[in-house]
Amino acid sequence: MSPTSTSSDVLVVGGGIIGLVTAWRAAQRGFATAVVDPEPGGGAAQVAAGMLAAVTELHYGEQTLLGLNLASARRYPDFAAELTELTGQDLGYRRCGTLAVALDADDRAHLRELHALQQQSGLESQWLSGRECRRLEPMLAPGVRGGLRVDGDHQIDPRRLAGALVAACERAGVVFHRVWAQRLTVVRDRVTGVVLADGTAVAAGQVVLAGGSLSGRLDGVPEDVLPPVRPVKGQVVRLTMPPRHEPFLSRTVRAVVRGSHVYLVPRESGELVVGATSEELGWDTTVTAGGVYELLRDAHELVPGITELALTETRAGLRPGSPDNAPLLGPTGLEGLLLATGHYRNGVLLTPVTGDALAYALATGELPEEARPFTPKRFSTTALTEQPA
Numbered sequence: 001m002s003p004t005s006t007s008s009d010v011l012v013v014g015g016g017i018i019g020l021v022t023a024w025r026a027a028q029r030g031f032a033t034a035v036v037d038p039e040p041g042g043g044a045a046q047v048a049a050g051m052l053a054a055v056t057e058l059h060y061g062e063q064t065l066l067g068l069n070l071a072s073a074r075r076y077p078d079f080a081a082e083l084t085e086l087t088g089q090d091l092g093y094r095r096c097g098t099l100a101v102a103l104d105a106d107d108r109a110h111l112r113e114l115h116a117l118q119q120q121s122g123l124e125s126q127w128l129s130g131r132e133c134r135r136l137e138p139m140l141a142p143g144v145r146g147g148l149r150v151d152g153d154h155q156i157d158p159r160r161l162a163g164a165l166v167a168a169c170e171r172a173g174v175v176f177h178r179v180w181a182q183r184l185t186v187v188r189d190r191v192t193g194v195v196l197a198d199g200t201a202v203a204a205g206q207v208v209l210a211g212g213s214l215s216g217r218l219d220g221v222p223e224d225v226l227p228p229v230r231p232v233k234g235q236v237v238r239l240t241m242p243p244r245h246e247p248f249l250s251r252t253v254r255a256v257v258r259g260s261h262v263y264l265v266p267r268e269s270g271e272l273v274v275g276a277t278s279e280e281l282g283w284d285t286t287v288t289a290g291g292v293y294e295l296l297r298d299a300h301e302l303v304p305g306i307t308e309l310a311l312t313e314t315r316a317g318l319r320p321g322s323p324d325n326a327p328l329l330g331p332t333g334l335e336g337l338l339l340a341t342g343h344y345r346n347g348v349l350l351t352p353v354t355g356d357a358l359a360y361a362l363a364t365g366e367l368p369e370e371a372r373p374f375t376p377k378r379f380s381t382t383a384l385t386e387q388p389a
């Protein structure tokens with residue numbers, strides 16, 4: 001074989017957590033698998049807080065997505081245990097629960113509506129008075145007016161998860177091409193592989209496009225199967241909690257303050273992640289004074305004691321937003337091309353179910369039952385024009 005060509009059964013474009021889990025599960029199924037990414041394990045997982053918040057992040061109109069989110073949340077204990085056993089790495093998976101609180105009457109009305117929606121959806125959450133919230137989390141502001149206790153929404157450290165997935169892929173024999181993918185190659189309406197930025201041609205039986213917010217930018221992808229993803233910027237601040245007998249916070253605390261989501265995710269390592277802005281600014285990943293100010297201002301209203309903590313890091317990342325806020329999973333209308341992208345606010349939560357669904361799709365050509373509503377074909381222009389009048 002010439003040094004400028006190589007081949008695999010499955011080529012995954014994008015080595016973020018979604019691409020990595022897909023590659024790992026594909027390799028476990030016996031596919032010769034490769035990943036293209038200049039920096040495997042990088043991407044949005046390096047910024048994300050890692051909330052596994054199927055219940056607290058429920059939104060009206062997203063009940064179908066809820067089913068997938070719950071399916072993935074249920075897989076997390078076994079998924080985390082399997083990865084840790086395989087790699088020896090601690091993922092920071094913490095079954096700590098979440099407390100969503102309200103600071104004023106408007107926030108409280110919003111939380112009451114969320115509670116009603118959770119109940120209609122058969123989800124477990126418990127309404128607490130302000131005093132009960134402070135009993136659970138004594139660092140909360142005296143002005144907290146009530147809250148929702150959700151014991152099933154946990155957290156994982158996405159940076160550790162990404163590192164463990166790289167290690168799991170390496171153990172499973174996945175080949176890494178540490179360059180950018182440049183162009184999809186298509187011959188007679190069938191994907192044949194990808195040309196890399198260094199000129200290497202990688203032939204592949206199947207290509208999975210898992211490039212997060214960049215997934216719509218690979219050259220050579222025909223317009224009608226190009227994933228409709230867009231970047232949604234999120235700025236995040238990392239603080240460090242002092243080691244002491246009583247934890248600063250013992251669970252994730254979150255709220256909607258003046259219409260913006262703010263959450264504080266305390267890790268056992270002492271890291272406290274405060275996130276996140278949500279900004280439609282294209283490819284901009286600048287950390288702005290305004291973004292950091294708003295996060296710290298809103299977090300301070302919830303937990304005034306944060307001003308005493310060390311400010312360790314500020315960072316911005318790009319969520320892969322999709323038109324219906326749900327991921328695009330599985331085969332496209334182009335033979336040999338599959339998608340695993342568009343996970344928007346739920347990439348970390350949806351990692352286990354995405355890996356399983358894509359491995360199944362690669363082996364059978366079909367999506368498993370729980371992933372069928374997320375077929376990329378729901379956005380296909382051809383499918384729309386083929387609808388009866």
Ligand code: GLY
Nearest residue numbers: 234275276345346
């Ligand atoms: N799921 C949290 C975020 O996207 O900010």
